[in-house]
Amino acid sequence: MTKTTLTTSAGNPVPDNQNSLTAGARGPVLLQDVHLTEKLAHQNRERIPERVVHAKGWGAYGTLTITEDISQYTKAACLQKGAQTEMLARFSTVAGELGAADNERDVRGFALKFYSSEGNWDLVGNNTPVFFIRDPLKFPDFIRTQKRHPKSNLRSGTAMWDFWSLSPESLHQITILMSDRGCPQTPMQMNGYGSHTFSLINAENERVWVKFHFKTRQGHAHYTNAESAEVIGRTREGYQESLFGGIENGEFPKWDMKIQVMTEEQAKHTAFNPFDLTKVWPHGEFPLIDVGVMELNRNPENYFAEIEQAAFSPSNIVPGIGFSPDKVLQARIFSYADAHRYRLGTHYEALPVNAPRCPVHHYHKDGSMRFFEPKHGSSDAYYEPNSFDGPAEAPQHAEPALPLDGDADRYNHRDGNDDYTQAGNLFRLMNAEQQGRLFSNLADAMGGVPSEIIERQLAHFDQADPAYGAGVRKALGL
Numbered sequence: 001m002t003k004t005t006l007t008t009s010a011g012n013p014v015p016d017n018q019n020s021l022t023a024g025a026r027g028p029v030l031l032q033d034v035h036l037t038e039k040l041a042h043q044n045r046e047r048i049p050e051r052v053v054h055a056k057g058w059g060a061y062g063t064l065t066i067t068e069d070i071s072q073y074t075k076a077a078c079l080q081k082g083a084q085t086e087m088l089a090r091f092s093t094v095a096g097e098l099g100a101a102d103n104e105r106d107v108r109g110f111a112l113k114f115y116s117s118e119g120n121w122d123l124v125g126n127n128t129p130v131f132f133i134r135d136p137l138k139f140p141d142f143i144r145t146q147k148r149h150p151k152s153n154l155r156s157g158t159a160m161w162d163f164w165s166l167s168p169e170s171l172h173q174i175t176i177l178m179s180d181r182g183c184p185q186t187p188m189q190m191n192g193y194g195s196h197t198f199s200l201i202n203a204e205n206e207r208v209w210v211k212f213h214f215k216t217r218q219g220h221a222h223y224t225n226a227e228s229a230e231v232i233g234r235t236r237e238g239y240q241e242s243l244f245g246g247i248e249n250g251e252f253p254k255w256d257m258k259i260q261v262m263t264e265e266q267a268k269h270t271a272f273n274p275f276d277l278t279k280v281w282p283h284g285e286f287p288l289i290d291v292g293v294m295e296l297n298r299n300p301e302n303y304f305a306e307i308e309q310a311a312f313s314p315s316n317i318v319p320g321i322g323f324s325p326d327k328v329l330q331a332r333i334f335s336y337a338d339a340h341r342y343r344l345g346t347h348y349e350a351l352p353v354n355a356p357r358c359p360v361h362h363y364h365k366d367g368s369m370r371f372f373e374p375k376h377g378s379s380d381a382y383y384e385p386n387s388f389d390g391p392a393e394a395p396q397h398a399e400p401a402l403p404l405d406g407d408a409d410r411y412n413h414r415d416g417n418d419d420y421t422q423a424g425n426l427f428r429l430m431n432a433e434q435q436g437r438l439f440s441n442l443a444d445a446m447g448g449v450p451s452e453i454i455e456r457q458l459a460h461f462d463q464a465d466p467a468y469g470a471g472v473r474k475a476l477g478l
Protein backbone atom coordinates (compact mmCIF):
# COMPACT_ATOMS: atom_id res chain seq x y z
CA MET A 1 0.00 0.00 0.00
CA THR A 2 1.40 3.41 -0.89
CA LYS A 3 1.66 5.66 2.10
CA THR A 4 0.24 9.18 2.26
CA THR A 5 2.93 11.69 1.33
CA LEU A 6 4.28 13.68 4.28
CA THR A 7 4.15 17.42 3.57
CA THR A 8 5.14 20.71 5.15
CA SER A 9 2.32 22.79 6.60
CA ALA A 10 2.11 24.49 3.19
CA GLY A 11 1.50 21.10 1.56
CA ASN A 12 4.94 20.75 -0.07
CA PRO A 13 6.11 17.11 -0.21
CA VAL A 14 8.86 16.28 2.31
CA PRO A 15 11.59 14.15 0.71
CA ASP A 16 13.39 13.14 3.94
CA ASN A 17 12.04 13.11 7.49
CA GLN A 18 15.03 11.22 8.98
CA ASN A 19 18.12 13.25 8.10
CA SER A 20 18.74 16.98 8.35
CA LEU A 21 20.28 18.85 5.42
CA THR A 22 23.98 19.28 6.25
CA ALA A 23 27.15 20.35 4.49
CA GLY A 24 28.84 16.96 4.34
CA ALA A 25 28.05 13.97 6.60
CA ARG A 26 29.86 15.60 9.53
CA GLY A 27 28.98 19.15 8.58
CA PRO A 28 26.68 21.78 10.12
CA VAL A 29 22.99 22.10 9.29
CA LEU A 30 21.94 24.45 6.51
CA LEU A 31 19.34 27.11 7.27
CA GLN A 32 17.81 26.07 3.98
CA ASP A 33 16.37 22.96 5.68
CA VAL A 34 12.88 24.45 5.92
CA HIS A 35 11.38 21.16 7.05
CA LEU A 36 13.72 21.04 10.05
CA THR A 37 13.13 24.69 11.00
CA GLU A 38 9.35 24.35 10.57
CA LYS A 39 9.34 21.23 12.75
CA LEU A 40 11.31 22.92 15.55
CA ALA A 41 9.34 26.15 15.31
CA HIS A 42 6.07 24.26 15.62
CA GLN A 43 7.31 22.34 18.63
CA ASN A 44 8.24 25.62 20.30
CA ARG A 45 4.64 26.77 19.91
CA GLU A 46 2.84 23.61 21.07
CA ARG A 47 1.88 24.95 24.48
CA ILE A 48 -0.74 27.60 25.10
CA PRO A 49 -1.20 29.26 28.49
CA GLU A 50 -2.69 26.76 30.89
CA ARG A 51 -5.85 27.80 32.66
CA VAL A 52 -5.05 29.81 35.82
CA VAL A 53 -7.56 27.60 37.64
CA HIS A 54 -8.95 24.22 36.58
CA ALA A 55 -5.81 23.54 34.51
CA LYS A 56 -5.89 19.73 34.77
CA GLY A 57 -8.98 18.27 33.17
CA TRP A 58 -10.65 15.24 31.59
CA GLY A 59 -13.55 15.29 29.20
CA ALA A 60 -15.95 13.39 26.99
CA TYR A 61 -18.95 13.93 24.75
CA GLY A 62 -22.44 12.70 25.46
CA THR A 63 -26.14 13.38 25.32
CA LEU A 64 -28.63 15.18 27.53
CA THR A 65 -32.10 13.62 27.27
CA ILE A 66 -35.09 15.38 28.80
CA THR A 67 -37.56 12.86 30.20
CA GLU A 68 -39.95 15.15 32.11
CA ASP A 69 -42.16 18.10 31.18
CA ILE A 70 -40.79 21.29 32.78
CA SER A 71 -42.32 23.63 30.17
CA GLN A 72 -44.20 25.42 32.96
CA TYR A 73 -40.79 26.79 33.99
CA THR A 74 -38.81 27.12 30.77
CA LYS A 75 -39.23 27.50 27.03
CA ALA A 76 -35.61 26.43 26.34
CA ALA A 77 -35.75 24.01 23.40
CA CYS A 78 -33.08 21.77 24.92
CA LEU A 79 -35.13 21.40 28.14
CA GLN A 80 -38.40 20.28 26.52
CA LYS A 81 -39.58 16.73 27.16
CA GLY A 82 -38.09 14.36 24.57
CA ALA A 83 -35.25 16.73 23.55
CA GLN A 84 -31.85 15.11 23.02
CA THR A 85 -28.88 17.44 22.90
CA GLU A 86 -25.27 16.61 22.08
CA MET A 87 -22.96 17.80 24.83
CA LEU A 88 -19.39 17.96 26.12
CA ALA A 89 -18.33 17.57 29.75
CA ARG A 90 -14.98 18.62 31.18
CA PHE A 91 -14.08 17.71 34.76
CA SER A 92 -11.06 19.23 36.47
CA THR A 93 -9.22 19.91 39.68
CA VAL A 94 -8.99 23.57 40.68
CA ALA A 95 -5.58 24.28 42.15
CA GLY A 96 -3.15 21.88 40.48
CA GLU A 97 -1.26 22.70 37.32
CA LEU A 98 -1.60 20.87 34.01
CA GLY A 99 0.61 18.02 35.19
CA ALA A 100 -0.89 17.70 38.68
CA ALA A 101 -1.99 14.30 39.99
CA ASP A 102 -5.66 13.61 39.34
CA ASN A 103 -6.56 12.06 42.69
CA GLU A 104 -5.67 14.98 44.94
CA ARG A 105 -8.14 16.37 47.48
CA ASP A 106 -9.68 19.38 45.76
CA VAL A 107 -12.95 20.72 44.47
CA ARG A 108 -13.73 19.29 41.02
CA GLY A 109 -14.88 21.43 38.11
CA PHE A 110 -17.99 20.04 36.41
CA ALA A 111 -18.31 22.01 33.16
CA LEU A 112 -21.00 21.16 30.64
CA LYS A 113 -21.56 22.49 27.13
CA PHE A 114 -24.89 21.67 25.50
CA TYR A 115 -24.85 22.21 21.73
CA SER A 116 -28.51 23.25 21.54
CA SER A 117 -30.52 24.29 18.49
CA GLU A 118 -30.62 27.79 20.03
CA GLY A 119 -26.86 28.07 20.51
CA ASN A 120 -24.54 26.75 23.19
CA TRP A 121 -25.69 26.54 26.78
CA ASP A 122 -22.70 26.23 29.12
CA LEU A 123 -23.27 25.24 32.72
CA VAL A 124 -19.87 25.72 34.34
CA GLY A 125 -20.21 24.30 37.82
CA ASN A 126 -18.44 22.16 40.36
CA ASN A 127 -19.00 18.90 42.23
CA THR A 128 -20.06 21.09 45.15
CA PRO A 129 -23.30 23.07 45.42
CA VAL A 130 -21.55 26.06 47.03
CA PHE A 131 -18.24 27.94 46.83
CA PHE A 132 -15.69 29.53 49.18
CA ILE A 133 -16.64 33.16 48.55
CA ARG A 134 -19.74 35.21 47.85
CA ASP A 135 -18.13 38.40 46.51
CA PRO A 136 -16.16 38.08 43.26
CA LEU A 137 -13.73 40.77 44.40
CA LYS A 138 -12.21 38.09 46.64
CA PHE A 139 -11.71 35.49 43.89
CA PRO A 140 -8.14 36.44 42.84
CA ASP A 141 -7.11 36.60 46.53
CA PHE A 142 -8.67 33.23 47.26
CA ILE A 143 -6.96 31.60 44.29
CA ARG A 144 -3.58 33.08 45.33
CA THR A 145 -3.90 31.14 48.58
CA GLN A 146 -4.46 27.88 46.69
CA LYS A 147 -1.51 28.38 44.35
CA ARG A 148 2.22 28.60 45.07
CA HIS A 149 3.89 30.96 47.53
CA PRO A 150 5.82 33.61 45.56
CA LYS A 151 9.09 32.94 47.41
CA SER A 152 9.11 29.25 48.27
CA ASN A 153 7.14 28.23 45.14
CA LEU A 154 5.37 25.75 47.43
CA ARG A 155 1.71 25.58 48.32
CA SER A 156 1.12 27.22 51.69
CA GLY A 157 -1.23 25.86 54.36
CA THR A 158 -0.66 29.09 56.25
CA ALA A 159 -1.96 31.20 53.35
CA MET A 160 -4.99 28.93 52.91
CA TRP A 161 -6.02 28.92 56.57
CA ASP A 162 -5.18 32.59 57.06
CA PHE A 163 -7.54 33.53 54.23
CA TRP A 164 -10.22 31.00 55.18
CA SER A 165 -10.20 31.91 58.86
CA LEU A 166 -10.55 35.59 57.91
CA SER A 167 -13.37 34.70 55.48
CA PRO A 168 -15.97 32.70 57.45
CA GLU A 169 -18.22 32.49 54.38
CA SER A 170 -15.80 29.76 53.24
CA LEU A 171 -16.75 27.40 56.10
CA HIS A 172 -19.52 25.58 54.22
CA GLN A 173 -17.29 24.77 51.25
CA ILE A 174 -14.33 23.88 53.52
CA THR A 175 -16.60 21.35 55.24
CA ILE A 176 -17.40 19.72 51.89
CA LEU A 177 -13.78 19.84 50.69
CA MET A 178 -12.47 18.20 53.86
CA SER A 179 -15.29 15.63 53.96
CA ASP A 180 -15.28 12.37 52.03
CA ARG A 181 -16.60 14.20 48.99
CA GLY A 182 -13.41 16.24 48.72
CA CYS A 183 -11.63 13.30 47.13
CA PRO A 184 -13.89 11.43 44.65
CA GLN A 185 -12.34 8.24 43.27
CA THR A 186 -13.29 9.00 39.67
CA PRO A 187 -15.14 11.74 37.80
CA MET A 188 -18.06 9.34 37.35
CA GLN A 189 -18.57 8.92 41.11
CA MET A 190 -19.49 12.47 42.01
CA ASN A 191 -22.44 14.81 41.61
CA GLY A 192 -22.37 18.00 39.60
CA TYR A 193 -24.02 21.28 40.52
CA GLY A 194 -24.61 24.48 38.58
CA SER A 195 -23.83 25.99 42.01
CA HIS A 196 -25.12 29.47 41.17
CA THR A 197 -28.75 30.44 41.11
CA PHE A 198 -29.93 30.91 37.53
CA SER A 199 -33.36 31.73 36.14
CA LEU A 200 -35.80 29.87 33.92
CA ILE A 201 -38.25 31.72 31.70
CA ASN A 202 -41.35 30.08 30.23
CA ALA A 203 -43.29 30.73 27.02
CA GLU A 204 -45.44 33.29 28.89
CA ASN A 205 -42.22 35.14 29.76
CA GLU A 206 -42.55 34.35 33.48
CA ARG A 207 -39.37 33.93 35.51
CA VAL A 208 -38.49 31.55 38.32
CA TRP A 209 -35.12 31.12 40.02
CA VAL A 210 -33.44 27.73 39.59
CA LYS A 211 -30.58 25.54 40.85
CA PHE A 212 -29.27 22.73 38.61
CA HIS A 213 -28.19 19.34 40.02
CA PHE A 214 -26.63 16.31 38.32
CA LYS A 215 -26.78 13.25 40.57
CA THR A 216 -24.40 10.42 39.80
CA ARG A 217 -25.95 7.06 38.94
CA GLN A 218 -22.60 5.36 39.53
CA GLY A 219 -22.84 5.95 43.28
CA HIS A 220 -20.47 8.07 45.35
CA ALA A 221 -17.01 6.67 46.03
CA HIS A 222 -14.16 8.50 47.72
CA TYR A 223 -10.57 7.98 48.77
CA THR A 224 -9.18 8.76 52.19
CA ASN A 225 -6.01 10.85 52.24
CA ALA A 226 -3.95 7.68 52.73
CA GLU A 227 -5.68 5.89 49.86
CA SER A 228 -5.27 8.82 47.51
CA ALA A 229 -1.55 9.04 48.36
CA GLU A 230 -1.25 5.36 47.48
CA VAL A 231 -3.17 5.84 44.19
CA ILE A 232 -1.06 8.88 43.25
CA GLY A 233 2.04 6.77 43.94
CA ARG A 234 0.81 4.34 41.29
CA THR A 235 -0.62 6.77 38.77
CA ARG A 236 -0.95 10.50 38.45
CA GLU A 237 -3.61 10.05 35.76
CA GLY A 238 -6.33 8.17 37.67
CA TYR A 239 -9.20 10.28 36.32
CA GLN A 240 -8.08 10.21 32.70
CA GLU A 241 -7.57 6.46 32.90
CA SER A 242 -10.97 5.78 34.43
CA LEU A 243 -13.02 8.19 32.29
CA PHE A 244 -11.28 7.55 28.97
CA GLY A 245 -10.79 3.83 29.61
CA GLY A 246 -14.38 3.32 30.76
CA ILE A 247 -15.86 4.96 27.69
CA GLU A 248 -13.46 3.03 25.40
CA ASN A 249 -14.85 -0.13 27.06
CA GLY A 250 -18.44 0.89 26.41
CA GLU A 251 -19.20 1.91 30.01
CA PHE A 252 -21.19 5.09 29.64
CA PRO A 253 -21.65 7.01 32.91
CA LYS A 254 -24.99 8.70 33.63
CA TRP A 255 -26.24 11.49 35.86
CA ASP A 256 -29.86 12.34 36.69
CA MET A 257 -30.54 15.98 35.98
CA LYS A 258 -32.76 17.70 38.53
CA ILE A 259 -33.71 21.26 39.36
CA GLN A 260 -34.89 23.21 42.38
CA VAL A 261 -37.26 26.06 41.66
CA MET A 262 -38.02 29.22 43.68
CA THR A 263 -40.53 31.87 42.68
CA GLU A 264 -39.56 35.53 42.67
CA GLU A 265 -42.01 36.03 45.53
CA GLN A 266 -40.50 33.16 47.59
CA ALA A 267 -37.04 34.64 47.08
CA LYS A 268 -38.08 37.73 49.03
CA HIS A 269 -38.87 35.66 52.13
CA THR A 270 -36.11 33.02 52.49
CA ALA A 271 -34.10 33.03 55.70
CA PHE A 272 -30.93 33.06 53.58
CA ASN A 273 -30.00 35.07 50.50
CA PRO A 274 -30.92 32.74 47.60
CA PHE A 275 -28.29 34.46 45.41
CA ASP A 276 -25.46 33.79 47.87
CA LEU A 277 -23.06 31.23 46.37
CA THR A 278 -22.09 29.97 49.83
CA LYS A 279 -25.64 28.71 50.45
CA VAL A 280 -27.72 25.77 49.24
CA TRP A 281 -31.49 25.75 49.00
CA PRO A 282 -32.59 23.12 51.53
CA HIS A 283 -34.30 20.22 49.77
CA GLY A 284 -37.07 20.17 52.39
CA GLU A 285 -38.15 23.68 51.37
CA PHE A 286 -37.26 23.46 47.67
CA PRO A 287 -37.62 19.83 46.57
CA LEU A 288 -35.67 18.37 43.68
CA ILE A 289 -37.67 18.11 40.44
CA ASP A 290 -36.73 15.41 37.91
CA VAL A 291 -35.70 16.70 34.50
CA GLY A 292 -33.73 14.11 32.54
CA VAL A 293 -30.53 12.17 32.21
CA MET A 294 -27.03 13.02 31.00
CA GLU A 295 -24.89 10.25 29.53
CA LEU A 296 -21.25 10.43 28.45
CA ASN A 297 -20.58 8.05 25.57
CA ARG A 298 -17.82 9.30 23.26
CA ASN A 299 -14.17 10.07 23.83
CA PRO A 300 -12.57 13.00 22.04
CA GLU A 301 -10.29 12.08 19.13
CA ASN A 302 -7.67 14.63 20.16
CA TYR A 303 -7.20 15.72 23.75
CA PHE A 304 -5.58 19.07 22.99
CA ALA A 305 -8.01 20.13 20.27
CA GLU A 306 -11.13 19.09 22.08
CA ILE A 307 -10.46 19.25 25.84
CA GLU A 308 -7.53 21.63 26.31
CA GLN A 309 -9.17 24.03 23.84
CA ALA A 310 -12.69 23.49 25.17
CA ALA A 311 -13.94 26.89 26.31
CA PHE A 312 -16.87 26.95 28.72
CA SER A 313 -18.44 30.21 29.81
CA PRO A 314 -21.43 30.90 32.04
CA SER A 315 -22.21 33.77 29.64
CA ASN A 316 -23.49 31.21 27.11
CA ILE A 317 -27.19 30.85 27.76
CA VAL A 318 -30.19 30.11 25.55
CA PRO A 319 -33.70 31.62 25.46
CA GLY A 320 -35.56 30.21 28.46
CA ILE A 321 -32.49 30.21 30.75
CA GLY A 322 -31.14 33.38 32.34
CA PHE A 323 -28.80 34.76 34.96
CA SER A 324 -29.57 35.87 38.51
CA PRO A 325 -28.34 38.58 40.88
CA ASP A 326 -25.63 36.18 42.19
CA LYS A 327 -22.59 38.50 42.29
CA VAL A 328 -20.08 35.74 41.62
CA LEU A 329 -22.07 34.53 38.61
CA GLN A 330 -22.08 38.04 37.20
CA ALA A 331 -18.31 38.32 37.49
CA ARG A 332 -17.83 34.90 35.88
CA ILE A 333 -20.02 35.98 32.95
CA PHE A 334 -17.26 38.47 32.13
CA SER A 335 -14.25 36.59 33.36
CA TYR A 336 -14.58 33.23 31.59
CA ALA A 337 -15.08 34.58 28.07
CA ASP A 338 -12.22 37.01 28.74
CA ALA A 339 -9.93 34.16 29.83
CA HIS A 340 -10.67 32.27 26.60
CA ARG A 341 -9.99 35.29 24.41
CA TYR A 342 -6.60 35.51 26.11
CA ARG A 343 -5.76 31.79 26.09
CA LEU A 344 -7.22 30.72 22.77
CA GLY A 345 -7.71 33.93 20.80
CA THR A 346 -10.46 36.22 19.67
CA HIS A 347 -12.31 33.62 17.60
CA TYR A 348 -12.16 30.75 20.10
CA GLU A 349 -15.88 30.06 19.69
CA ALA A 350 -15.25 29.09 16.04
CA LEU A 351 -12.94 26.20 17.01
CA PRO A 352 -14.72 22.93 16.20
CA VAL A 353 -15.14 21.86 19.85
CA ASN A 354 -16.65 25.22 20.80
CA ALA A 355 -18.59 25.97 17.63
CA PRO A 356 -22.36 25.95 18.04
CA ARG A 357 -24.12 23.26 16.02
CA CYS A 358 -26.71 25.84 14.92
CA PRO A 359 -26.18 28.72 12.48
CA VAL A 360 -24.10 31.60 13.88
CA HIS A 361 -24.66 35.15 12.58
CA HIS A 362 -22.73 38.05 14.03
CA TYR A 363 -20.91 41.13 12.84
CA HIS A 364 -17.69 40.67 14.83
CA LYS A 365 -14.84 41.42 12.48
CA ASP A 366 -11.46 40.01 11.66
CA GLY A 367 -8.77 39.60 14.30
CA SER A 368 -6.17 36.90 14.59
CA MET A 369 -7.14 33.48 13.15
CA ARG A 370 -10.26 34.72 11.34
CA PHE A 371 -10.70 31.50 9.34
CA PHE A 372 -14.46 31.43 8.84
CA GLU A 373 -16.78 33.34 6.55
CA PRO A 374 -20.04 34.78 7.84
CA LYS A 375 -22.76 32.83 6.05
CA HIS A 376 -25.47 35.44 5.90
CA GLY A 377 -26.73 36.79 2.62
CA SER A 378 -25.07 39.76 0.99
CA SER A 379 -21.43 40.72 1.49
CA ASP A 380 -22.75 44.30 1.76
CA ALA A 381 -24.33 43.40 5.12
CA TYR A 382 -21.24 43.96 7.28
CA TYR A 383 -22.76 46.48 9.75
CA GLU A 384 -26.15 46.81 11.37
CA PRO A 385 -28.77 48.18 10.71
CA ASN A 386 -28.43 47.63 6.96
CA SER A 387 -30.67 47.41 3.90
CA PHE A 388 -29.14 44.15 2.67
CA ASP A 389 -31.00 41.53 4.72
CA GLY A 390 -28.22 41.10 7.28
CA PRO A 391 -29.05 39.40 10.59
CA ALA A 392 -31.11 41.48 13.01
CA GLU A 393 -32.14 41.20 16.64
CA ALA A 394 -35.05 39.00 17.71
CA PRO A 395 -37.06 40.93 20.33
CA GLN A 396 -39.18 37.88 21.13
CA HIS A 397 -36.20 36.60 23.14
CA ALA A 398 -36.12 39.60 25.50
CA GLU A 399 -36.27 38.52 29.13
CA PRO A 400 -38.91 39.89 31.50
CA ALA A 401 -37.72 43.05 33.23
CA LEU A 402 -35.78 42.43 36.43
CA PRO A 403 -36.87 44.83 39.16
CA LEU A 404 -33.85 46.24 40.97
CA ASP A 405 -33.89 48.30 44.11
CA GLY A 406 -31.29 49.72 46.45
CA ASP A 407 -28.63 52.40 46.23
CA ALA A 408 -25.37 51.69 44.45
CA ASP A 409 -22.81 51.19 47.20
CA ARG A 410 -20.19 48.73 48.40
CA TYR A 411 -22.23 46.65 50.83
CA ASN A 412 -20.25 44.57 53.32
CA HIS A 413 -20.91 41.04 52.10
CA ARG A 414 -20.09 39.64 55.56
CA ASP A 415 -22.78 41.73 57.31
CA GLY A 416 -25.88 39.86 58.40
CA ASN A 417 -25.01 36.60 56.69
CA ASP A 418 -25.22 33.35 58.61
CA ASP A 419 -22.08 31.45 57.66
CA TYR A 420 -22.59 28.70 60.20
CA THR A 421 -26.05 27.07 60.04
CA GLN A 422 -25.68 25.32 56.67
CA ALA A 423 -22.10 24.22 57.39
CA GLY A 424 -23.40 22.83 60.69
CA ASN A 425 -26.30 21.10 58.91
CA LEU A 426 -23.83 19.32 56.67
CA PHE A 427 -21.68 18.34 59.65
CA ARG A 428 -24.73 16.95 61.50
CA LEU A 429 -25.71 14.96 58.38
CA MET A 430 -22.47 12.97 58.57
CA ASN A 431 -22.27 9.77 60.62
CA ALA A 432 -19.54 9.33 63.25
CA GLU A 433 -17.07 7.71 60.83
CA GLN A 434 -17.56 10.49 58.28
CA GLN A 435 -17.10 13.12 60.98
CA GLY A 436 -13.96 11.34 62.16
CA ARG A 437 -12.45 11.48 58.67
CA LEU A 438 -13.47 15.16 58.40
CA PHE A 439 -11.60 15.92 61.67
CA SER A 440 -8.48 14.10 60.59
CA ASN A 441 -8.48 15.61 57.07
CA LEU A 442 -8.73 19.06 58.64
CA ALA A 443 -5.95 18.33 61.13
CA ASP A 444 -3.74 17.05 58.27
CA ALA A 445 -4.42 20.19 56.23
CA MET A 446 -3.56 22.42 59.21
CA GLY A 447 -0.11 20.92 59.77
CA GLY A 448 2.50 23.68 60.24
CA VAL A 449 -0.04 26.52 60.36
CA PRO A 450 0.63 29.15 63.08
CA SER A 451 -1.48 28.58 66.20
CA GLU A 452 -3.24 31.97 66.13
CA ILE A 453 -4.61 31.16 62.67
CA ILE A 454 -5.71 27.69 63.82
CA GLU A 455 -7.43 29.21 66.87
CA ARG A 456 -9.29 31.68 64.66
CA GLN A 457 -10.50 28.83 62.44
CA LEU A 458 -11.47 26.61 65.40
CA ALA A 459 -13.82 29.35 66.57
CA HIS A 460 -15.66 29.03 63.24
CA PHE A 461 -16.01 25.25 63.63
CA ASP A 462 -17.34 25.85 67.17
CA GLN A 463 -20.01 28.19 65.85
CA ALA A 464 -21.15 25.68 63.21
CA ASP A 465 -21.43 22.99 65.89
CA PRO A 466 -19.56 22.66 69.21
CA ALA A 467 -18.91 18.99 68.36
CA TYR A 468 -17.27 20.09 65.09
CA GLY A 469 -14.76 22.33 66.88
CA ALA A 470 -14.17 19.76 69.62
CA GLY A 471 -13.49 17.00 67.08
CA VAL A 472 -10.93 19.05 65.14
CA ARG A 473 -9.25 20.16 68.41
CA LYS A 474 -8.89 16.53 69.44
CA ALA A 475 -7.51 15.52 66.03
CA LEU A 476 -4.97 18.36 66.34
CA GLY A 477 -3.97 17.05 69.78
CA LEU A 478 -5.06 20.30 71.47
Ligand code: NDP
Pocket residue numbers: 129175176179180181191215280281282283284421422423425426429
Ligand atom coordinates in the same frame (compact mmCIF):
# COMPACT_ATOMS: atom_id res chain seq x y z
P1 NDP B 1 -30.77 16.80 52.60
O1 NDP B 1 -30.58 15.76 53.63
O2 NDP B 1 -32.07 16.88 51.87
O3 NDP B 1 -29.63 16.69 51.48
C1 NDP B 1 -28.32 16.49 51.85
C2 NDP B 1 -27.48 16.58 50.60
O4 NDP B 1 -26.14 16.49 51.00
C3 NDP B 1 -27.71 15.51 49.58
O5 NDP B 1 -27.91 16.18 48.36
C4 NDP B 1 -26.42 14.72 49.54
O6 NDP B 1 -26.10 14.36 48.22
C5 NDP B 1 -25.44 15.73 50.04
N1 NDP B 1 -24.28 15.27 50.79
C6 NDP B 1 -24.13 14.22 51.62
N2 NDP B 1 -22.88 14.18 52.12
C7 NDP B 1 -22.25 15.23 51.61
C8 NDP B 1 -20.93 15.73 51.75
N3 NDP B 1 -20.03 15.16 52.55
N4 NDP B 1 -20.60 16.83 51.07
C9 NDP B 1 -21.51 17.44 50.28
N5 NDP B 1 -22.76 17.01 50.09
C10 NDP B 1 -23.12 15.92 50.77
O7 NDP B 1 -30.42 18.17 53.31
P2 NDP B 1 -30.64 19.71 52.99
O8 NDP B 1 -31.09 20.00 51.61
O9 NDP B 1 -31.47 20.25 54.08
O10 NDP B 1 -29.16 20.24 53.15
C11 NDP B 1 -28.38 19.93 54.31
C12 NDP B 1 -26.95 20.11 53.97
O11 NDP B 1 -26.63 19.21 52.91
C13 NDP B 1 -26.67 21.50 53.40
O12 NDP B 1 -26.37 22.43 54.39
C14 NDP B 1 -25.53 21.25 52.48
O13 NDP B 1 -24.31 21.35 53.18
C15 NDP B 1 -25.70 19.81 52.04
N6 NDP B 1 -26.15 19.74 50.64
C16 NDP B 1 -27.34 20.27 50.28
C17 NDP B 1 -27.69 20.37 48.96
C18 NDP B 1 -28.92 21.09 48.54
O14 NDP B 1 -28.98 21.49 47.36
N7 NDP B 1 -29.90 21.25 49.40
C19 NDP B 1 -26.83 19.81 47.90
C20 NDP B 1 -25.65 19.16 48.41
C21 NDP B 1 -25.32 19.18 49.73
P3 NDP B 1 -26.63 12.94 47.57
O15 NDP B 1 -28.11 13.00 47.61
O16 NDP B 1 -26.13 12.93 46.19
O17 NDP B 1 -26.05 11.86 48.42
